[in-house]
């Protein structure tokens with residue numbers, strides 16, 4: 441059967457699969473100069489369907505094959521490399537010449553010939569720890585890749601000491617201790633309520649495991665850490681055996697599902713988890729958190745409804761784009777109170793964005809700044825010239841000052857472009873918080889190419905300091921990660 445994407449309605453325009461691997465030995469710098477102080481790699485992981493989806497109800501972006509990109513920046517020069525993650529699933533499909541795997545996290549929809557094969561696509565987030573590069577997706581163990589060649593090395597189980605079947609796409613580095621705090625939910629198999637948490641030291645050795653159970657089976661995509669606590673949350677994305685049996689993608693949105701938040705003391709055990717319960721929310725990504733006295737304060741983009749239209753409404757109601765809009769909010773949990781609820785405050789009401797970052801050196805530390813791409817509707821978007829990409833378009837990178845409530849941002853795309861998640865590059869190892877650069881990819885929908893944007897994180901209002909043009913469009917990114925040259929054996 442020949443490869444043919446013509447029946448896949450998602451394979452159009454800028455979001456069609458690229459289906460090639462790339463090496464650009466030196467990229468074109470079309471504006472400014474790449475700062476000579478920058479030495480490291482910007483990894484970006486996303487999806488790129490190599491064979492069309494097997495079933496029409498699959499969750500497009502969440503199920504496409506993992507594809508790792510790498511911008512190596514050194515001495516003011518930039519190279520690019522892009523490779524598919526050679527997961528067991530990718531290799532099985534390649535052998536068969538077609539898509540053998542069914543819909544998002546529902547093994548019963550796979551071709552019977554591959555029911556024994558790990559079905560992860562490893563397409564969500566790159567992560568670097570203990571000198572290793574990983575491609576992560578929350579339904580499987582980390583897939584290790586060579587940080588230079590991007591060759592896939594295979595699953596990594598921390599020498600057998602990581603016992604969950606799954607590993608989050610968002611482990612957290614604690615730069616103070618060098619630790620990585622990570623977890624797997626549905627840790628003992630699909631639909632299990634088990635959450636296993638691991639503390640991994642700076643050398644990559646698992647030092648401690650904590651186990652607890654969530655009250656419901658729900659997406660638990662991200663965590664936030666403070667020096668004293670770890671925060672986990674559920675959302676309106678839930679599932680059940682009947683839903684799975686009907687051949688659905690794992691998650692449906694239940695508009696009546698409460699949100700549960702777990703706060704685990706860093707030195708505690710499973711029995712020490714304190715659960716809070718609130719109204720239906722989606723806080724898919726947590727910016728970060730702080731412990732202040734008896735309070736744990738989480739700052740994060742939140743929506744009141746379903747942010748992902750490819751996960752169906754469980755009650756059959758139409759998807760509501762208004763309820764999908766996020767605002768950056770502050771959740772305050774009072775550990776000295778007996779109440780199991782929390783306070784919610786909207787901090788930035790007019791900057792909808794969903795992929796927040798901080799200066800990574802400040803995970804687990806008191807912090808002030810967040811960085812995020814968001815949509816400013818006052819800036820026109822020419823849908824006709826851009827090719828009817830539709831939806832909200834991210835056109836601003838902003839620095840969010842959580843202390844003053846002020847955003848300093850700038851438009852880094854014109855009327856036919858959109859921005860992907862940004863990363864922070866510190867100016868030097870000991871530079872103050874937020875002193876460095878933002879880096880991210882801009883998509884030009886009209887000209888069908890991608891550009892790398894580098895801007896001074898403290899002077900976003902002055903525009904970009906360098907712009908690098910790729911001679912093609914990159915695959916769609918989910919998340920990225922910046923690694924300084926001293927964190928990986930880079931060549």
Ligand SMILES: [Fe+2]
Nearest residue numbers: 609661725919
């Ligand atoms: Fe994520």
